[in-house]
Structure formats: C-alpha cells, structure tokens
Amino acid sequence: MMALRTLQKRFSMALLDRTREVPSGIRTAGLDRIDRRFDVYRNNVFVGLTEALVTRFPVCHALVGDEFFRAMARVFIELSPPRSPVLMTYGDDFANFVDTFPPAHPVPYLGDVARLESALTRAYHAADATPLTVDELASLAPCRWEQIHVELHPSVQVATSVYPIVSIWEAHVRTDDHPVIDSSIAEDALVVRPDLEVKVHRLPPGAATFLTALLKGASLRTAADVAMTDPRFDLITTLSGVLAVRIIVGIRSSRE
Template sequence: MSPLADLQHGFVRALLDPDEPPPPGLAAGAAPGAERRFAVYRNNVAVGLVNALRAAYPAVERIVGEAFFAAAARAYSGTHFPARPVLIDYGEAFPEFLETFPPARRHRYLADVARLERARLAAYHAADRPPLPPARLAEVAPDALAGLVLVLHPSARVLRSRFPVLTVWSMNAGILDPAPVDFGRAEDVLVFRPDWEVEVRLLSPGAAVFVEALGRGCRLGEAAARAGGEPGFDLGAVLADCLSAGLFCDLNLGEEEEDR
C-alpha cells in the first residue's frame, strides 16, 4: 500500500471509530487544536450517519423511541461504513443488523418493518416506466398466455413476513390509528411506485408467490402454477389487480414462442 493510501485508510479508521487515536499527522500536533477539531469532525460524521438512518427508518424509530434508535444506529454505523458518497443508499443492511442486535430481540417484527421502509425508499428512487396498457395483454392469443412473460415495474418489491408488518408499519406511519395487533398473523406486502407516489398494498393469498415468480422471469403459466398451491389463490383476480394497479410495464412471449 502506498504512503498516501495508508494515510487515507488510517484517516477513515480514525474518523469512523471513536476508539481509534487521531491520524498520525494530527497526533504529531502540527497545528494547534488539530486533535480537538478532528474530534468535532468525527462527531459530526457520526451524527450524520445516525440522521441518515433516522430519515430512512422513521417508523422503526417511532416504535422503539429516539434513545433506543440512536443507540442502535450508532452501533450499526460503527461497523457498517458508507460504501458510496450518497447517503440515500446508506443503511441497506440495517434490517439484518436489527435481527442480531440484542436489545431488539423483544421486537421480533422490527427487522421486517425496517425491510418495508427500505423497500419504500428503493421504490421511490427506482427508474420510471409507463404501465403496460391492458389492451396489449388482450391482444395475446389465448393459447400463448401460459408462455407469456410479464415484466414488473422497476420499483416493484415484495416483502413476505410472518408478522403483520403492514399493519404495524401503518400504525407507526400515521396511516392507521393504534390498535391491538395479532402478531401471529403473517402479511405479504407489495411496494411499488407506478406514478409519483409509492404505494404499499396487502397482497391476497398466493399473490406474493405469483409476483415474485414473475419478477424472476417465470412465464405466466409457471408463476400461476407456483402460486396455485396457496389456499385461496385466484389467478384472474390477482392478474386484474396487477394490471389495474400498473404493476407491469412490458410483456413478451418468451424465446420458444418468439422462435415459432
């Protein structure tokens, strides 16, 4: 490693870890007060990372409170450093961190609430694509429907939770009034942004399996077969809901059909 690279790495380590001594150049005391100013700068960086997490996960903070969230955010930022100079991307691994953060163990659903908030943020910044006109699907021959590949909007995200994640999030996002919650009830959620606003929808039985399969490039027939084992799955109703919501942005007939 070159002397400059070594100096830069040492500076970053000292900047992000309060237990590290100041960088060697500052420790030498070339400028009066340099160590004190570096400590202020280091604190500002730490506060900035905590605030970035606070902006990304407001419902999580409301659930656990400001002090708990600040402690969790500082613990996270001490081991997870920004990979890019864009703070909007910071905190992608925060949901997984919450699963292993000992003080959060009594909030077993907390990581999934964080995943929902991260999905909303990703959907908000996803690429724009016009929705698929229903007339295009109507033009497909009935015998070709099973081989159809429906392309999801770039913003689409599916979250499958063993907890009532949408209900909990809605109560802590000011959408629903607080009420007793059955934490034994699972909820599947669709997050996407067909126009300007991010939408969060509760998925009907089997719909999450269906949409996830389409997102992996499965053909319509295969996706329907995978979801068909879910009690209560209604292909016609789910497909109609997806089309009316603008979840699809394109379609093709797959390689085999196109080669015919």
C-alpha cells in the same frame, strides 16, 4: 511521507472506530489538540449517518423510541459504514442487522418493518416506466399461458413477513386511524411507484411468491405453479390485483 491513499484509508477507518487513534500524518492549525478536533469530526460523521437512518426508517424509529434507535444506529454504523457517497441508499442492510441485534429482539417484527421501509426508498428512486394500458394488456389473450412473460415496473419491491408489517406501518403513517392489530396475522407487501407517489399494497396469500418469480423472469404459468405451493393462493385474485395497481410495463411471448 505516507502515501495519500494510505492516509485516506486510515483516516476513514479511524473515523468509524472509536478505538483507533488519530492517524499519523494528520495536522491541524492553531493550538487545539489534534485528537480533540478529530473526535469532533468523528462525532459529526456519526450524527450525520444516524440522521440519515432516522430519515429512512421513521416507523422503526417510532417503534423503539429515539434513544434506543440512535444507540442501535451507532452500533450499525460502526459495523456497516457507507460504501457509497449517496446517503439515500445507506441502510439497505439495516434490516439484517436489526435481526441480529439482541436488544431489539423484544420487538420481533422490527427487522421486517425495516425491510418495508428500505423498499419504500428503493421504489422512490427507481427508474420511471410507463405501465401498459388496458388495450395493450388485452394482447395477453391470444398467447399461450406457459409462454407469457411480463416485465414489471422497475420500482416493484416485495416485502414478506410472518408479522402484520403493513398494518404496523399504516398505523404509524396514518395518524387519523388507530386500528387494533392482530400480531398473529402474517402480511406481505407490494411497494411500487407507477406514477409519482410510492404506494404500499397488502398482498393476498401466495402473491409475494408469484411476483418474486415474475421478477426473476419466470413465465406466468411457472410463477403460478410456484405460488400454488401455498394452498391459499388464488390466481384470479392475484392477477386482478396486479392489473389494478398498474405494475406491468411489458409483455413478451417465448417458447420455453
């Protein structure tokens, strides 16, 4: 008799690979052919996973249309099946797949929009934390610039692109406004949930690099030095924006 673990592995592999036959050891009651019943079950799995992707990537779905998106999702599901029973996390690698999916190349910003939508989900399900108050932030003043480290809210996500992904996303979620989008303008996004609602903020030049460095543990001075490789980076504008969106939840000072 086949071991249960082996049967389960073959069963899951056959579910997402239409070229595989029904694993031996599978039985069915009644007179229905096992392959027909297995095909029904396999189709239901694909439908469920596709709906999970449609739900997580609504703007991508709108950009390419339902038929194209579902066909693309089916290929993705075959290549990248779920690794967790928690479907809200399914599709974290969808953007990378979109970048390499030749039929999607006529929509070159599609992968970056998918990254933005992935960030929205991660921000929504991130841990809660209380942003520092203005008085607490004032404690930064006596510290030496190169020794200040800030802890950002767990929901902070940064999405970068050479395309106007924030404008594209806004155009689909804010149906009352139909702006003309200049596709030549690059936009980076900050996605955060300081309270109950996930918010998307358009970042000024260099700010994405600055925030990414902070997320990796760099001091304010080091993060600013890295961001200044972009000549358009303005530290005062960036810091003002960071304070305004309330993403700092901790401060520490240490010798480097």
